[in-house]
Amino acid sequence: MQIRLNPEQRKAVEHGDGPLLVLAGAGSGKTRVLTARVARLIETCEIPPHRILSVTFTNKAASEMRERIEALTGGEARGLWIGTFHSLAARLLRREAGHSGRERTFTIYDEDDSLRCIREAMEACGLDPRRWSPRALRSRISSAKNALVGPSDYAVSAYDLLSRAVADVYPAYQKLLSRRNAYDFDDLLFDCVQVLEGVEEVREKYAEQFLHVLVDEYQDTNHAQYRMVRAFAGRHENVCVVGDDDQSIYAWRGADLRNILDFERDFSGASVVRLEQNYRSTASILQVANAVIACNVARKPKNLHTEREAGEPILVARTPNERREASWVTSQVRSLDGSYGCGDCAVLYRTNAQSRAFEEALRRAGLPYRIVGGVPFYERREIKDVIAYLRLAVNPADDAAFARAIGWPRRGVGDVTLDRLREEATERHAPLLETAASAAEIEGITAAARRSLVDFAERLSRLREAQGAMSARGALESCIKSFGLATALAEEEDGADRLENVSELFATASSFDRTEVEDAAAEASDLELYLQTVALRSEIDDVEFDGEAITLMTLHNAKGLEFPVVFLAGLEEGLFPLSRALDAEGGIEEERRLFYVGVTRAMDRLYLTYADRRWRAGTESRSSPSSFLDELPDDPIERRLTGGASRRTQRWSTGPTGVAGGGSVTSPWTGTGGGLGSASGGYDWRRSVRRAAGSEARPSQDPEELRYDYSDTQVPLELKPGARIVHPRFGEGRVLAVSGAGREAKAEIEFEEVGTKKVVVAYAGLRPA
DNA sequence: TTCCCTCGTATTTTT
DNA sequence: TACGAGGGAA
Numbered sequence A: 001m002q003i004r005l006n007p008e009q010r011k012a013v014e015h016g017d018g019p020l021l022v023l024a025g026a027g028s029g030k031t032r033v034l035t036a037r038v039a040r041l042i043e044t045c046e047i048p049p050h051r052i053l054s055v056t057f058t059n060k061a062a063s064e065m066r067e068r069i070e071a072l073t074g075g076e077a078r079g080l081w082i083g084t085f086h087s088l089a090a091r092l093l094r095r096e097a098g099h100s101g102r103e104r105t106f107t108i109y110d111e112d113d114s115l116r117c118i119r120e121a122m123e124a125c126g127l128d129p130r131r132w133s134p135r136a137l138r139s140r141i142s143s144a145k146n147a148l149v150g151p152s153d154y155a156v157s158a159y160d161l162l163s164r165a166v167a168d169v170y171p172a173y174q175k176l177l178s179r180r181n182a183y184d185f186d187d188l189l190f191d192c193v194q195v196l197e198g199v200e201e202v203r204e205k206y207a208e209q210f211l212h213v214l215v216d217e218y219q220d221t222n223h224a225q226y227r228m229v230r231a232f233a234g235r236h237e238n239v240c241v242v243g244d245d246d247q248s249i250y251a252w253r254g255a256d257l258r259n260i261l262d263f264e265r266d267f268s269g270a271s272v273v274r275l276e277q278n279y280r281s282t283a284s285i286l287q288v289a290n291a292v293i294a295c296n297v298a299r300k301p302k303n304l305h306t307e308r309e310a311g312e313p314i315l316v317a318r319t320p321n322e323r324r325e326a327s328w329v330t331s332q333v334r335s336l337d338g339s340y341g342c343g344d345c346a347v348l349y350r351t352n353a354q355s356r357a358f359e360e361a362l363r364r365a366g367l368p369y370r371i372v373g374g375v376p377f378y379e380r381r382e383i384k385d386v387i388a389y390l391r392l393a394v395n396p397a398d399d400a401a402f403a404r405a406i407g408w409p410r411r412g413v414g415d416v417t418l419d420r421l422r423e424e425a426t427e428r429h430a431p432l433l434e435t436a437a438s439a440a441e442i443e444g445i446t447a448a449a450r451r452s453l454v455d456f457a458e459r460l461s462r463l464r465e466a467q468g469a470m471s472a473r474g475a476l477e478s479c480i481k482s483f484g485l486a487t488a489l490a491e492e493e494d495g496a497d498r499l500e501n502v503s504e505l506f507a508t509a510s511s512f513d514r515t516e517v518e519d520a521a522a523e524a525s526d527l528e529l530y531l532q533t534v535a536l537r538s539e540i541d542d543v544e545f546d547g548e549a550i551t552l553m554t555l556h557n558a559k560g561l562e563f564p565v566v567f568l569a570g571l572e573e574g575l576f577p578l579s580r581a582l583d584a585e586g587g588i589e590e591e592r593r594l595f596y597v598g599v600t601r602a603m604d605r606l607y608l609t610y611a612d613r614r615w616r617a618g619t620e621s622r623s624s625p626s627s628f629l630d631e632l633p634d635d636p637i638e639r640r641l642t643g644g645a646s647r648r649t650q651r652w653s654t655g656p657t658g659v660a661g662g663g664s665v666t667s668p669w670t671g672t673g674g675g676l677g678s679a680s681g682g683y684d685w686r687r688s689v690r691r692a693a694g695s696e697a698r699p700s701q702d703p704e705e706l707r708y709d710y711s712d713t714q715v716p717l718e719l720k721p722g723a724r725i726v727h728p729r730f731g732e733g734r735v736l737a738v739s740g741a742g743r744e745a746k747a748e749i750e751f752e753e754v755g756t757k758k759v760v761v762a763y764a765g766l767r768p769a
Numbered sequence B: 001t002t003c004c005c006t007c008g009t010a011t012t013t014t015t
Numbered sequence C: 001t002a003c004g005a006g007g008g009a010a
Helices: A007-014 A030-043 A059-073 A085-095 A111-125 A134-146 A151-156 A161-179 A185-198 A200-209 A223-233 A283-293 A322-335 A352-365 A381-394 A399-407 A415-428 A432-437 A447-467 A472-482 A485-490 A495-510 A526-535 A587-599
Strands: A020-024 A052-055 A081-083 A107-109 A182-184 A212-215 A239-243 A271-275 A314-321 A345-349 A369-371 A550-554 A563-568 A602-616 A619-622 A637-641 A724-727 A731-739 A746-751 A755-760
Touching (some): A007 A030, A020 A030, A030 A052, A030 A059, A030 A212, A052 A085, A059 A081, A081 A085, A085 A185, A085 A223, A085 A526, A107 A185, A111 A134, A111 A161, A111 A182, A134 A161, A134 A223, A151 A161, A182 A185, A185 A200, A200 A223, A212 A223, A223 A239, A283 A602, A314 A322, A322 A352, A345 A352, A352 A550, A381 A399, A381 A447, A381 A472, A381 A485, A381 A526, A399 A415, A399 A447, A415 A432, A415 A447, A432 A447, A472 A495, A472 A526, A485 A495, A563 A587
Parallel strands (some): A020 A271, A052 A212, A107 A182, A314 A602, A314 A637, A345 A550, A345 A563, A369 A550, A563 A602
Antiparallel strands (some): A602 A619, A724 A731, A731 A746
16 A cells, blocks of 8 residues: 555554544644545555445545545445535435335435525424524424434424524425435435334444545534434444544534544444544644643643644734735735745635625636635526426426526516416426426416416426436537527526536536546436435535645635645634624633634744725624634734735734633733724725625636636726726716726716716727817 | 515525 | 615616
């Protein structure tokens, strides 16, 4: 085996039978250990790959691990069960469809679908969506499912008014999902446990099949996932879990720290291996990380150490506002020139909304960047619309997909017709699509709408019959042709962009490889498997990190990654730690762990930034420095004040006194007063940044080649806000804002004669004044 | 039936 | 700020 290991790592890799807990500190090489262990099980212990189950946190991690194991074993990884809890659950439920409450072709509902479904369930129960927030109800139901509490169990202990409302909606919601042959994310886990625990035949089958079970990021598992592990581990209990209680950041999603803290009690006779040598960060960064996490009480003590040198000090920068924060970060990236490229840098923040300022600054500076998350690709309207057709072709009971598909492109079927159809469908206990097929017999629908419905149903059933024998790409192509989707899209206002997104969808469908999800021999069609993969895909899965672009993402998305240069932005009280997160029990500790995760992403350089003022929710307000900054040690820290246009930079000689819990620190850094008035840069950013949504990382013609091409997103130089221009019809005017790019670029212009108008740059025939 | 506008509200992190 | 829902007009 060609992998270098330290003694502790080796111990974990070579551990024989029985439960094993690997407490792996940040950067201690746990992925290496997991990979090596699986490879060793296959090669040395001669365990057939299909008898090994390995659970990872993201699909990306799964495919990377699969690749590495294949490399290590010379292609012997085929048949290995590897994936996220959700994708493995989906796989199991597909295979055991006969024992679960759904058919094999089930749809997986995303948040949006499930929220609509909740609304419908509420209506059915007569609950007023203005009195009860559908989101709140959904989140309660989600927590219940993660704790394996079903509708009837829930009802038993529902005392307060909110719980009573939930108790009403929960069963109604489940009934709707079941009728639509759909699962929400939580159901996948819930039903998987139900089947595993409730059906002896199934339980035996998998307990028998899996000789070894490995789980990564065990600290982030919830109760349902824990029960899955238990069921899979069966009697042999050859279960190896890897995790770090200090990096648990998903309590809000039901993750239960007790899973890892109590592992030794749960699985008696468990061996424990501690990986405490960090191979990633400089001593300075690690020193800060250790100091930060030491402020938490609920944790297993550990001693993370490194052999690396101290390296550069950690830079803490105070800036006047979030725009200056972003431009400061940009200037720092530039000043790294030579030692690090853009691809080495990451900007991490607490909330997605913070990406905006960085986007603007980087775009202005002409630096390449990529954003992970934000408005996910698969949630774009046109993508969801196209997918709805495919979903319906696979699962005709999917009423949510029907409603989406019938409404776009417009075909003379609106709310009125749809409502009538729903009534009829409810009466017949039939799905909407089936009802639509016999629309001719339904009263109260116009003749035109009837024809539309019948035609729609016919085309769809043709697609349905054809797709079974097609590749995912073929099905997509045939769907787009049959329903004229591309044509419809092209006719829309911003059709060009949307069409590009659809061609990107083509690329993903073309490269879809079913063997990563399921055995080639499984009954399911390519399209079925493709759709389920799409539903469980996360943004981070599709990111290639080898490009030369600065990565912008939330701290949550950064888990498991590392970068030579890391900027942690927005270290302000209320933002990070986020005030809303503090409501939850143990909230501050979870936020601190998140901070710890951020700090430990950095290999060589770490920057922490905060702003005195920040735009949030449409208003600018004062912000004070994060209490986390008070918890930093004095030593490898250098504090900077980045002020007005002169970029006043100071070294801070009189360090703050307190470390942990050290009350308020009065220094020019933590006070909010500061003599730094609003920086008057000369021109108003707020106006210049009003651009079209979704301007990040637009895929271009050849998605394979140019995944992130920003060349066409630059605003033409002469059309910057403030520029004076002449329009052939409207006369002279001043540019207020520019949006879009290339042929799509539009400019908002204040004309002297006719007032403010929006024009499409390509057609307007503008000249400089 | 559709389109467009206005108003109100929320807004954390994600499989 | 930004999105969704709801109202009013074509």
